[in-house]
Amino acid sequence: MKPTTRLLLSSAAMALALTGMAPAQEVAREDTVIFDLDRTIRDPENFNWFTSGTKRQHGAHQAMWEPLFILNYETGEMDPWLATAMEPNEDFSEWTLSLREGVEWSDGEAFNADDVVFTVGMVLENEELSEREAATMRAQVATVEKIDDLTVRFTLNSPNPRFHVENFGVRIFGSFLIMPEHVWAGEDPATFAFYPPIGTGPYSYSSADTNRAIWDRNDNWWGAATGFMDLPEPARLIWLETGGEESRAQLMLANQMDIAHSVSIGTFEAIQAQNPNVISWHDGYPFAWPDPCARQLEINTTVAPWDDPAMRRAVGLIIDRTQIVNIAYEGTTVPSSTMFAEYGSMRPFIGAVVAAGHGLPATGDAEAAQALIEAAGYTMGSDGIYERDGEDLAVSIHVNSASTEYTRTIDMVVEQLNRAGINARSVPVENGVFWGEVLPFGAFEMSYSWLSCGSVNEPWTSMSRYTTASVVPVGERSPGFNNTARWDGDAAAAYTAIVDEMGTMALDDPALPGMVAEAYGHLAGELPFIPLVQAAKLIPMNTTYWTGWPTAENNYNHPAFWWNHTHQIIHNLERAE
Amino acid sequence: MADHSTPNAAGAQTPDLTARQIRRMKRFDNPWRNPKLIWGAGLLLGIVAMGILGRIFWDPDLVFTGSGLTRQPPVGLENLRGQVGTWAHPLGTDGAGRDVLALLIIGAPNSLFVGVLASLIGMSIGIFLGFSAGFIRGRVDDVIRVLSDVMITIPPLLILVVFQAAYGDISLTMMAILIACFVWQSPTRLIRAQVLSMRESGYVQMARLSGASTMHIMFREMMPNLVPYLFGSFIANVTTSIVTAVGLEVLGLGPQRIPTLGRTIYEAINSGALIQNLYWWWGIPTILLALMFIGLLLINLGLDEVSNPRLRKL
Numbered sequence: 028m029k030p031t032t033r034l035l036l037s038s039a040a041m042a043l044a045l046t047g048m049a050p051a052q053e054v055a056r057e058d059t060v061i062f063d064l065d066r067t068i069r070d071p072e073n074f075n076w077f078t079s080g081t082k083r084q085h086g087a088h089q090a091m092w093e094p095l096f097i098l099n100y101e102t103g104e105m106d107p108w109l110a111t112a113m114e115p116n117e118d119f120s121e122w123t124l125s126l127r128e129g130v131e132w133s134d135g136e137a138f139n140a141d142d143v144v145f146t147v148g149m150v151l152e153n154e155e156l157s158e159r160e161a162a163t164m165r166a167q168v169a170t171v172e173k174i175d176d177l178t179v180r181f182t183l184n185s186p187n188p189r190f191h192v193e194n195f196g197v198r199i200f201g202s203f204l205i206m207p208e209h210v211w212a213g214e215d216p217a218t219f220a221f222y223p224p225i226g227t228g229p230y231s232y233s234s235a236d237t238n239r240a241i242w243d244r245n246d247n248w249w250g251a252a253t254g255f256m257d258l259p260e261p262a263r264l265i266w267l268e269t270g271g272e273e274s275r276a277q278l279m280l281a282n283q284m285d286i287a288h289s290v291s292i293g294t295f296e297a298i299q300a301q302n303p304n305v306i307s308w309h310d311g312y313p314f315a316w317p318d319p320c321a322r323q324l325e326i327n328t329t330v331a332p333w334d335d336p337a338m339r340r341a342v343g344l345i346i347d348r349t350q351i352v353n354i355a356y357e358g359t360t361v362p363s364s365t366m367f368a369e370y371g372s373m374r375p376f377i378g379a380v381v382a383a384g385h386g387l388p389a390t391g392d393a394e395a396a397q398a399l400i401e402a403a404g405y406t407m408g409s410d411g412i413y414e415r416d417g418e419d420l421a422v423s424i425h426v427n428s429a430s431t432e433y434t435r436t437i438d439m440v441v442e443q444l445n446r447a448g449i450n451a452r453s454v455p456v457e458n459g460v461f462w463g464e465v466l467p468f469g470a471f472e473m474s475y476s477w478l479s480c481g482s483v484n485e486p487w488t489s490m491s492r493y494t495t496a497s498v499v500p501v502g503e504r505s506p507g508f509n510n511t512a513r514w515d516g517d518a519a520a521a522y523t524a525i526v527d528e529m530g531t532m533a534l535d536d537p538a539l540p541g542m543v544a545e546a547y548g549h550l551a552g553e554l555p556f557i558p559l560v561q562a563a564k565l566i567p568m569n570t571t572y573w574t575g576w577p578t579a580e581n582n583y584n585h586p587a588f589w590w591n592h593t594h595q596i597i598h599n600l601e602r603a604e
Numbered sequence: 605m606a607d608h609s610t611p612n613a614a615g616a617q618t619p620d621l622t623a624r625q626i627r628r629m630k631r632f633d634n635p636w637r638n639p640k641l642i643w644g645a646g647l648l649l650g651i652v653a654m655g656i657l658g659r660i661f662w663d664p665d666l667v668f669t670g671s672g673l674t675r676q677p678p679v680g681l682e683n684l685r686g687q688v689g690t691w692a693h694p695l696g697t698d699g700a701g702r703d704v705l706a707l708l709i710i711g712a713p714n715s716l717f718v719g720v721l722a723s724l725i726g727m728s729i730g731i732f733l734g735f736s737a738g739f740i741r742g743r744v745d746d747v748i749r750v751l752s753d754v755m756i757t758i759p760p761l762l763i764l765v766v767f768q769a770a771y772g773d774i775s776l777t778m779m780a781i782l783i784a785c786f787v788w789q790s791p792t793r794l795i796r797a798q799v800l801s802m803r804e805s806g807y808v809q810m811a812r813l814s815g816a817s818t819m820h821i822m823f824r825e826m827m828p829n830l831v832p833y834l835f836g837s838f839i840a841n842v843t844t845s846i847v848t849a850v851g852l853e854v855l856g857l858g859p860q861r862i863p864t865l866g867r868t869i870y871e872a873i874n875s876g877a878l879i880q881n882l883y884w885w886w887g888i889p890t891i892l893l894a895l896m897f898i899g900l901l902l903i904n905l906g907l908d909e910v911s912n913p914r915l916r917k918l
Contacts, residue, residue, distance in 0.1 A: 272876040280879070293675055293699065294876035297684055301879075354670040354701050423773075428856070431875050435700055438669040441861065445668075452773050453860050 054243070057572050057602060058262040061278075062086070062588055063269050063287040064239070065429045066458040071235035074224035076204060077156035077216065079463050079504075083201060085240040085266045089593035091133075091226035094202040095124070095195040097592045100319075101582040103372070103484065105196050108594070109138065109205070109227060113195065119186040119531075124195075126177040129253035132207050133225045133245050140173040145208035147171040147181070155217035157467075160203045162507035164194055166496075186531045193488060197591040199319060199481055204591075228594065229259050238268035259597045261573070272431050275567070279305055282571045286588050289315075289564040291431055292357050304571045308564075308586055309579050313359040315563035316586055319368040320480035322436060324424070324557040325466070326473050328514050329501055332403065332420070333472060336518075339554040341399040342473075345447040346440060347391035351560050355435040360563035362389040365547070369561055372484035379540035385551040387558060393447045400448065413448045421450035426475040427461035436559065437475050466511050469501035478508050479556060485534045486543045487526065493555060494523040514555030522549035575599040635913070641906025647899030651712050651892070658709030666693075666703035667710050667863045674701045678884050696884040698868070699875040704884055711863040712892050714776055715853075718864070719846035721780035726787035726845070727838050733788065734795025735822040739803055749796070752789040760786035761851050768857040779858055783848050787841045794837060795830065802826055832911030836904055843900045850893065865889040 068081045076082045076092075083092075095110035105113075112125045130138040148171060150161045167190065170182045183190060194203045207225060224232050229250060230242035242264040251258045269275045269287065272294050278284035279298050290298070295314055298305050308316035324346070332338045348362030364386045367373045380386060397407075405413035405420055413420040422444065426437040437453045444451035456465060465471050466478070481488035497509035498519075505511045525546040532539060566586045568576040577586045577596060584595050658664070665671065677689040678696040689696055695704040737748040764782060768774065774782075802808060803826075811825050827834075852858045853866025856874065860867075872878075872886035909915045 271874045273873055273878055276876050276879040290876065291699065293684070293880045293882075297876070297880040300684065350670055354674060357674060431699075435669070435875075438700060442669045445861075454773060455856070455860070 054263040058260075059265060060261040060263075060286075060573055060597070060600060061265045061267055061284045062089075063275060063284060064266040065269070065288045065589075067268060068235060068237050068240065069459055069463075071237055071240065072220060072222045074221040074232075075216070075219055077150065077153075077158050077161045079157060079467070081459060083204075083591070084589040085235065086230070086242045086264055087224065087226075087232075087240075088201060088204060088591045089588065090230035090242045090264050090597065091224065091228045091232060092204045092591075093226065093228045093594055094197050094204070094591050095126075096191065096197070096202075097584070097595060098192055098196040098198050098483070099583075100483070100585045105192060106584075106595070110195065113191040115188070115190070119188045119190070119533075120183050122181045122183070122190050123174070124179040124181065124191075126179070127253075127255070128177060129249055129255075130227055131249040131252075132209075132227055133231050133247075134207075136207065136209050138205070138207075138227050138249075139176045140179045141176075142205050142208045143179045144171050144173045145212065146206045147203075149206075149211065149216050150203075153216050157504055157506070158201075159507035159509075160194065160201055162509070164203055166506075167194070188533050189485065189488065198483055198488075200587075200589070201591045229597075230264055233263075240266045256598055260600055260602055261597065264597070279567050279569055282569060285569045285571075285573055286576065286586075287567045288589075289430060289432055289566055291435075292359050292565060295565050295567055298567055302569070302571075305567050305569050306576065306578065307567060308577070313563065313565075315359045315565040317360070317368070317370075318562035318564045318587065319370065319483050320477035320562050321363045321366065321368050322475070322477055322559040322562055323363075323366070323479060324440060324473055324559060325471070325476040325478060325512055326554070326556060327469050327471055327501070328512050328553075328555050329469065330472050333422070335403060336553040337399050337403055339557070340552075341396040341403075342444065342449070343387075343554050343557045344392045344396035344399070345443055345449070346557060346559065347443055348387070348560055349389045350391075350443070351436055351439045354439050355432065356560065356563060359565060360561045362560050363387060363558040364389075366479045366489055366550070366556075366558045367482055367486065368480075370483060373482065373486070375540050376482075376486040376543045379544040380547045383544035383548060385544065385547045391443060391447075396447055405448075407448055411448060412445075412450045419450045420448065421452075422472050423452055423454050424473045424475065425454045425456060425461065425465050425471040427458045428455035429458040429461075433475055440559070467504045467508060469505070469511060469513055474511075476511070476556070477562065478511055479558070486539065487529050490522075490526045490543070490546060490550075491530060493519075493550065494526055495519050496523065510555075512555035514553065516553075518549040518553045519555075522546050525549075570603055572603055573600045574603050575601045635910045635916075638906040638909050638916075640902045641910065644899045644902030644904075644906055647895055647902070648716070651716060651896060651899075655709055655713030658705075662706060662709055663703075664706055664710055666706035668861075669700045669702060671703055671706075672697045672701045674699055675880065675882055675885075678704075681884075684881055695888055696882075698871065698885045699877065699880075699882065700871070702863075704868075704888055707863050707868050708865075708888065708892060711865045711868055711889065712896070714862060715846060715849065715865045715893070716896060718776055718780045718783070718849040719842040721777065722783035722787060722845035722849070723838055723841035725781060725784035726841055727791055727834070729784070729788035730791025730837075731795060731827070731834065734792045735799055735826070737792065738796040738799025739818065739822050739826075745796075748792065752792045755786070756789040756793070758786070760848055764848065764852055765855060765857060768852060773860045774858065776859055776862055776864075779849060779852070780845070783845050786848070787844055791834075791837050791841065795834075798830060798833065799826060802829070832907055836907040836911065839900055839904045839907060843897060843904070846893075846896065846900075865893050 064085055066081050068085055070080055074082055093109050096105040097108055099106050109127055109130055110124055111127050114123050132138055150156050150164050167183055167187055168181055169184050172180050174180055192198050229245055229248040231245045233241040233243045244262050250256045272290050275287040276294050276298050279287055280302050307314040326333050326339050328334055352360055352362055365377050365380045367377050400413055405415045408414045424437050426433050428434055434455055441451045441453050479489045479492055492509045493514055495515055497506050498513050498515045499505055525542055529542050577584055583599055584592055672693055675683055676693050676697040677683040679689040679691060679694050681689050693703050697703055733748045737745040811821050850866035853864050854870045856870045868889045869886050877885045
């Protein structure tokens, strides 16, 4: 569905959601928090999060399902949640998880080690459970065993010093969510819909439709009963699909939305001019929060002519990152110099890559690119487009249409490629289709993505996503969205060997930066994906009804409210006086 | 052709007409010198001329993303940030740094082109099928009539949205051909009705008796009498086609990189131009579309008067 259509639908839904259709009891607007949803809920009565679809970010993992830990982006610590601690043995091959006492499912059953062992065991046995967190767990864990009601031991396939943060810490977007054994036992995990869903969180499922989901507070929440935390103040949470930037902005102006997905800086300034209650991460320019998922151009390395590394390098040379920053981001972000998020903790690794000569230039070099294209046998046609054997050098670039940030970045890339002689065109697709059908199955030539995302304070996670272990043929689902470029061959094998070795090393091993640079050399030579710019999320937050949003001053954590850590945001919200 | 001596005679018989009315009546000596027709054609030719002259006097490459600073206002005006417009972009720029003047120069003729091409194809199909059905009758008539009756009940936008969503980026010509698939039914039905009443007239009977072929009778004897009528139908079809094309473009379908007025409006809506008060971005293409439709309407009214003298007013 196109944004304009969505705008119409969502305003209709808005009217319904806020008036007549509110189920059970009426909840006052000042007791309700309305969150933005950037996609259609294809199957609103399916809560099997192990399979693909919109099953978590419509409130399920922000309000109902709680993580074991939450990585605090500001302190770098793991804030304990359903668990209290997770300790490795000496060589990081065994991890012991300690669960919090007194945690209960919303139906009153106790949450304990049985649920953890059951859920992990289920994922280990079922290849169909395809979501990233499930695939990661399957790849890493050999066995899981219950020590006592509150203690679980994981034995890993190979040592992993990051096991806890990678799987249970909400490092990026989600974490491995534990499911209730007493509901799931005996069901087929690949097809079970888990409806109605239950969780341990302070909110219970109330209702959902394709464009909204409603969650009501469970006043018997275990956290309040055990003194872990007070009940959160909002009585009801609504996730509402908005569509384009204009509808987000209008809802913000009308105070009919409390937090919205990223908007362009011009729109944000316009919102703030008309509704001074709307704030963002920073008080002033550039307003935006630096998201850890740097933007990139994913290339399907199995499709000619892009199966030729020289052609991919040519595309890499054409791209002018500074122009993307200026036009698509209006200066609110910076060009990427490597695949990594440019956080302070990543500096030693980025520095090593740049020092080894693999850093990316901030501007393009079309002439060098054209030399590469001509060396591959292309000649410039009269229309300014390269041709070989009578065929134009053309490429389609898929992009999800959910945000102007995405489409405009790709518009800019398309323009740069066309000017250099490649007949590029953008193919905008709906967010759900993009993540559900295009990316995982390799149904693209090139695509906008941020799939090297993962590393926040160490280099391995991002790099491990492009190893040969994840290569599958086009048409099969890439495990956990890893190596969707399907990068294979000698260079990829050499890269994989180094990255695999890195995986077993401690995070502070002095040899690590050197190995990163060496592995990165293979990556830079073959470019299965082209890093573009750092991500910046300009998230408007409305203080008319609720205060306590995360900002650079009140930095209890970051503001990406579609992530599993949103529990922290909800607990920090206070009714505006 | 109709007899045009009546107004002269009428003018002579009613001496209380003002000099202005007499002047206007004399104009009807030549029905094609109809003011509505001239104004309408003028507006459309103006848009075509803008497309041609614009390409000569302005840089058409400015239509592409990143040609200038983003969200610059037209000359003499100010945007929300307090930046003042410059002559580098006389009508300002959009949210992706495209020059609005260049968007109009390239986009407006493109929108017109889709309409004219779709209508031409649709009319050609309509003329052929309409004449065949009306003149040959029998089975041919049954098939064509049922087909066009069925097609006329199908809402074209619905089908086109599905089709384009499935195929993604398509060219302007392809879009025109797709639209043409939905604009042949009305002309077919109307022409069939006209031909049915005409086929029994004396000159057709005469042609038939003198052994003229079916094709000859249909297209050489009958069609010239329908020319003003066909023109009217053609213009109405152009309007329908442009409305359909713009409808698709405003939904974000249709060509991605080729600028059209509808796509410009889509981009504006989608990027929050209303809330940012970037009125030049969506306002100017809207005005141009309005002018285009007014031009088409005037031509249509003018053609009505040409083919139907009773509509002519003093």
